[in-house]
Amino acid sequence: xxxxAPVRADLQLRGVVKRFGAFTAVxxxxxxxxxxxxxxxxxxxxxxxxxxLRMVAGLEEPTAGSILLGEQDITDxxxxxxxxxxxxxxxxxxxxxxxxxxxxxxxxxRGRKKVDAExxxxxxxxxxxxxxxxxxxxxxxxxxxxxxxxRALINQPRVLLLDEPLGALDLKLRRAMQxxxxxxxxxxxxxxxxxxxxxxxxxxxxxxxxxxxxxRIEQLGAPEELYDLPATTFVANFLGQxxxxxxxxxxxxxxxxxxxxHGSRLVAPVARAGVKDxxxxxxxxxxxxxxxLPGEPSDGDSVLTGGVVTDVSFVGVSTQYxxxxxxxxxxxxxxxxxxxxxxxxxxxxxxxxxxxxHTFTLDAAQDATAGAEPEDE
Amino acid sequence: MSAAGGHLPPAEVPLDAPPPEQRRSGxxxxxxxxPGSVWLGLFFxxxxxxxxxxxxxxxxGSLQTGYAMTGHVANYLDAIGDYREQIVRSLVYALLATGxxxxxxxxxAYAIAFKAGRWKNLMLVAVIAPFFTSFLVRTLxxxxxxxxxxxxxxxxxxxxxxxEDGRLLNTPLAVxxxxxxxxxxxxxxxxxxxxxxxxxxxxxxxxxxxxxxFTAFRQVTLxxxxxxxxxxxxxxxxxxxxxxxNAELLGxxxxxxxxxxxxxxxxxxxYPIASALSVxxxxxxxxxxxxxxxxxxxxxxx
Numbered sequence: 001x002x003x004x005a006p007v008r009a010d011l012q013l014r015g016v017v018k019r020f021g022a023f024t025a026v027x028x029x030x031x032x033x034x035x036x037x038x039x040x041x042x043x044x045x046x047x048x049x050x051x052x053l054r055m056v057a058g059l060e061e062p063t064a065g066s067i068l069l070g071e072q073d074i075t076d077x078x079x080x081x082x083x084x085x086x087x088x089x090x091x092x093x094x095x096x097x098x099x100x101x102x103x104x105x106x107x108x109x110r111g112r113k114k115v116d117a118e119x120x121x122x123x124x125x126x127x128x129x130x131x132x133x134x135x136x137x138x139x140x141x142x143x144x145x146x147x148x149x150x151r152a153l154i155n156q157p158r159v160l161l162l163d164e165p166l167g168a169l170d171l172k173l174r175r176a177m178q179x180x181x182x183x184x185x186x187x188x189x190x191x192x193x194x195x196x197x198x199x200x201x202x203x204x205x206x207x208x209x210x211x212x213x214x215x216r217i218e219q220l221g222a223p224e225e226l227y228d229l230p231a232t233t234f235v236a237n238f239l240g241q242x243x244x245x246x247x248x249x250x251x252x253x254x255x256x257x258x259x260x261x262h263g264s265r266l267v268a269p270v271a272r273a274g275v276k277d278x279x280x281x282x283x284x285x286x287x288x289x290x291x292x293l294p295g296e297p298s299d300g301d302s303v304l305t306g307g308v309v310t311d312v313s314f315v316g317v318s319t320q321y322x323x324x325x326x327x328x329x330x331x332x333x334x335x336x337x338x339x340x341x342x343x344x345x346x347x348x349x350x351x352x353x354x355x356x357x358h359t360f361t362l363d364a365a366q367d368a369t370a371g372a373e374p375e376d377e
Numbered sequence: 378m379s380a381a382g383g384h385l386p387p388a389e390v391p392l393d394a395p396p397p398e399q400r401r402s403g404x405x406x407x408x409x410x411x412p413g414s415v416w417l418g419l420f421f422x423x424x425x426x427x428x429x430x431x432x433x434x435x436x437x438g439s440l441q442t443g444y445a446m447t448g449h450v451a452n453y454l455d456a457i458g459d460y461r462e463q464i465v466r467s468l469v470y471a472l473l474a475t476g477x478x479x480x481x482x483x484x485x486a487y488a489i490a491f492k493a494g495r496w497k498n499l500m501l502v503a504v505i506a507p508f509f510t511s512f513l514v515r516t517l518x519x520x521x522x523x524x525x526x527x528x529x530x531x532x533x534x535x536x537x538x539x540x541e542d543g544r545l546l547n548t549p550l551a552v553x554x555x556x557x558x559x560x561x562x563x564x565x566x567x568x569x570x571x572x573x574x575x576x577x578x579x580x581x582x583x584x585x586x587x588x589x590x591f592t593a594f595r596q597v598t599l600x601x602x603x604x605x606x607x608x609x610x611x612x613x614x615x616x617x618x619x620x621x622x623n624a625e626l627l628g629x630x631x632x633x634x635x636x637x638x639x640x641x642x643x644x645x646x647x648y649p650i651a652s653a654l655s656v657x658x659x660x661x662x663x664x665x666x667x668x669x670x671x672x673x674x675x676x677x678x679x
Contacts, residue, residue: 059581079584080593092582096600105596109587151586 009035009070009158011056011191016065018051018215025051027215029065033159033193033208038185040194040206044238044371048215049195050089053161056193057086069158080109085152086161090168091144093136099123099147100132106155122154125184142173149181153188162194166201178204199239203227211235213371227285229272229360236283236362238371243289243331244281245304246364252276257361262327266302268359279364287334288358291321291342291350301353307331309348319343323350432652440646449649456653460638464657467635468665470549471618474556478564478613479606481557486568486605487598491577504565516555516626523551523627547629555623563612571605572598607673615662 011033018026026048033039041049054060056067058079066075074082085106093102100119107115123129126146136144145165152160162181166174182205185192196202202209203223210220211234219231230236233244247261256267259282268282284302294305310330311322314337321333321344331352335341344350431444432452438444457464489500507515522529523545533539545551575598583593599606621636628634635658642651 057585059585078589079581080587080589084585086582086585088578088582090576090578092576092578094579094582094597105583105588106586109592155586 009191011035011159011193012068013052013056014066014068016052016055016067017063018048018055018060019063024215026055026062029215029217031210031217031220033191035158035191036189037207038182038192038194038205040196040202040209041212042196042199042202042209042239043212044197047212049197049212050163052212053086053163053193053195056159057084057161058082059086083158084161085155085157085159086163087145087148087152087165089163089165091136091148091165093144093147093151095136097135098132099128099134099136099139102136102147103151103154105151110155118154122150125153125187126150126180141168142177145169145177146180149184153184153190156188157190159191159193162192164196165194166196166198174201181205203239209239211238213238230283230362231274232370233281233283233362233366233368234371236360236371237369241286241332242283243286244283244362244368245325245329245331246368247280247282247361249275249277249280249361256356259361261304262325264304266304266359267356268302268361269357272357272359273361275361275363281362281364281366281368283360283362284354284358286320286332287318287336288354289331289333289352290354291323291333291335291344292353293342294349294351296351298353300356302356302359304331304352307350307352309344309346309350312344312346323352428652428655431648432656434649434652436647436649438649440648444648452649452653453657456650456657459650460635460654463633463635463638464661466632467618467658468661470553470556470624470632470634471614471620473553474560474617475564475610475614477553477557478561479610482561482564482568482609483606486565486572489565489569490572490575501569504562504569508562512559513622513626516559516622519551519555519558520546520626523554546627547632549628549632551627552624552632552634555627556617556620559620559623560613560617563616564609567608567612568602568605571602571608575601603673607670611666611669615666618662619658 011031013029013031016026016029016031017024029048029052031052041052043049051060055062058074058077058081062075066073068074069083074084094105097105100116100123103122104115104119107118120129120132123132126149128143128146128150131139131143136147139147145168148165165181166177169177178201181192181194194202194206206223208220209223209226211218211226213234219226219235226235226239230239230242233242236242236244245261247259247266249257250260250265251258252270253267255270257270257273257276259266259268259280261282266282270276273280291307291309304325306326307323309321310324313320316337318334318336321335322330323333324330333352430446433446433448433450434444434452435447435449436452436455485504489497489504493500521527524530525544525546530539530543530545533545534541534543539545579597579601580593583597584590588596619636621634621640624632624634624637635654639651639654639658642648642654
C-alpha cells in the first residue's frame with residue numbers, strides 16, 4: 001500500500017474528533033491525503049465535511065486527535081501560520097479591495113514587497129487579467145470564484161482547501177469551472193482537498209473520494225471503485241442510485257454466494273459481498289439491468305421475474321423505467337437508447353436481468369434508504 | 378452546510394441607466410421631497426441667511442435702537458481677534474473628547490457587535506438608556522460626582538494621583554470628561570452598525586491568508602468599519618465643538634468654550650458679534666469635516 005512509502009507532504013488526520021456541545025460533528029476521523037492529489041470529501045449537509053476542512057485550515061480546533069502535514073504536527077498551529085489556504089464557500093473576497101489587492105493579500109502579509117508580476121501572472125492563469133482593478137462587487141459569481149481561487153493559489157500552499165467553491169454557480173458555469181479547476185490542479189500540482197455535497201462533482205474532479213456521513217468516513221477510494229462496489233447502503237444510494245433488494249444467503253459455492261431473493265435463486269460474487277450469511281441486501285446499479293419479455297432463457301444472468309412497468313421517462317441518452325416487483329418494491333432500470341433495444345410502456349410484464357458479477361451484497365442491518373435522497377442543489 | 382445567509386454583495390451590479398418606469402415616477406419623487414424642502418427652507422436656510430446678515434450689522438446698534446445693515450465685515454475680525462482663545466479651546470476640547478469617545482467606544486461597539494452573543498440587545502439598551510434622562514440632569518450629576526469632597530476626588534487624593542488641594546471640578550479635564558460622556562453614544566451607535574454588518578468570514582479569510590489577528594483587524598475590520606468611525610466621530614465632534622452646557626456646569630471661567638461666549642453675547646444683546654462667532658464656528662467645522670472625510674477616503678462608503 002502507498003501508506004507504507006516514506007511520508008512526503010501528505011496531509012494526515014489521526015483520530016480527529018470535533019464536538020460542539022453534545023453534538024459530535026466529526027467522529028474519530030483517520031485520513032491520509034497524498035501529496036499532489038485531488039481529494040474530495042463528499043457528503044450531505046451536516047456530515048462534518050466542512051468542519052473537517054475548517055480544522056485543517058485552523059479555523060476550528062479539534063476536540064481530540066492530531067493533524068499532520070508531512071512530518072509537522074499542525075494541530076495547534078494558528079491559521080495564519082499554516083501553509084494551507086482556503087477557497088471559501090461564499091468566496092469571502094475583501095469588498096474594500098480591488099481584485100489585484102485581494103490576490104496580493106497573502107503575499108503582502110508574508111512581507112513580500114514586489115508582488116505585481118506574480119499577481120498579474122496569477123490573474124492570467126484564472127483569465128481575469130483585464131479585471132485587476134475592479135472591486136469584487138463588480139464581478140459575476142464565476143469571476144468572484146476565480147478571484148477567490150487565485151487569492152489562495154498565489155501563496156502556493158502545501159494544501160489548498162476548497163469549501164463547496166462551486167455551490168453558488170449555475171449548472172453550466174459549474175461544469176466549466178470543474179474542468180478549469182481540474183486543469184489548474186494538474187498544472188500547479190498542489191494538493192487539493194475539495195468539500196462538496198455534489199456526487200457528480202466529486203466523481204468528475206477527484207482522484208480519491210471520501211464519502212462522509214454523520215462525522216465518519218463511510219468509504220474512501222477512487223470514484224470508479226466507490227461507484228462499482230459501494231461498501232455501505234449509504235454510499236450505494238448517495239453516490240449514484242442503487243436498487244437494494246432484500247435477500248437471504250442460503251450458502252456458498254466456490255466463489256459465489258447463493259442467495260434467495262423473494263423466491264428467486266441468484267448468485268453473487270463472494271469477493272463483492274459485505275456479508276456471508278443471514279439476511280442481506282443485494283445491490284445492482286440501474287444501468288446494469290436489462291428488461292426482457294417474461295420467460296426468456298437466463299443465459300447465466302441473474303433474473304428477477306414478475307415485474308410490471310409502472311413508469312417510463314425518456315431522458316435522451318437513456319430511458320428510465322420504474323418496475324413494480326411482486327413484493328411491491330419499485331426498482332429502477334436505465335436502458336441506453338440503442339435502436340435495437342425494445343421499448344416498453346407502463347403495464348408491460350417484464351423480467352429484470354443483469355450479469356451476476358455486477359451484484360454487490362451488503363449487510364441487511366444497514367438502512368436501505370440511507371443517503372437515498374441527497375438534498376436538492 | 379454552514380449557514381448560507383448574509384452573502385457577499387450580489388454578483389451583477391447594474392451600471393447603466395435606470396429602467397424607463399423609474400423615470401416616469403420622477404414627479405412623485407419631487408412631491409416626496411417637498412415637505413423636507415419646506416422644512417429645511419424655513420428652519421435652516423432662512424435662519425442661516427438671517428445669521429449671516431446679522432453678523433454684518435453695525436455693532437454700534439442695540440436691541441433698543443435696532444441695528445443698521447452696514448455690511449460690517451470687520452465684525453469677523455473683531456470676533457476672531459477677541460475670541461481666538463475660545464475658538465482654539467472649543468476645537469481642542471472637541472477633538473480630545475472625540476478621541477476619548479473613539480478609545481472608549483470602539484472596543485465597546487466591537488464587543489457588542491462580535492462578542493456579546495445573547496447580551497447584545499441588553500448592551501445596546503444600556504448604551505441608549507442615558508437618553509431617557511435629561512442631558513442637564515446627567516451633566517449636573519457629573520458636577521456632583523466630580524465635586525471636591527466626593528469619593529472620586531478623595532480616592533485620587535488617597536493614592537496621591539491628585540494633590541491635597543487638587544480638584545477635578547472646574548478643570549478642563551472635567552469639561553472634556555463631560556463632553557466625552559454626553560456624546561459617547563453618538564460614537565458607539567454608528568460604529569456598532571458598521572461593525573455588525575461585517576461578515577465574520579472575511580476575518581477568517583484574512584487569517585487564512587497569513588494575517589495575524591491584529592493585522593486582520595487593521596486590514597479588514599477597521600477598514601470596513603471606517604464609515605461608522607467617520608460618522609461616529611462627526612456626530613461627536615460637531616456638537617461637542619459647539620457645546621456650552623458642559624463648560625458651563627463643569628468648567629470655570631478658564632474653560633469657557635465658544636458656545637459659552639456666543640450665549641453670553643446674545644444674552645448681552647451683542648447680536649452682530651455673536652452671529653459672526655456662530656458663522657466662524659460653522660465654517661470652521663464644515664472645512665474641518667470636509668477635509669477629514671476626504672482624508673478618510675470614505676466618500677463612497679458614506
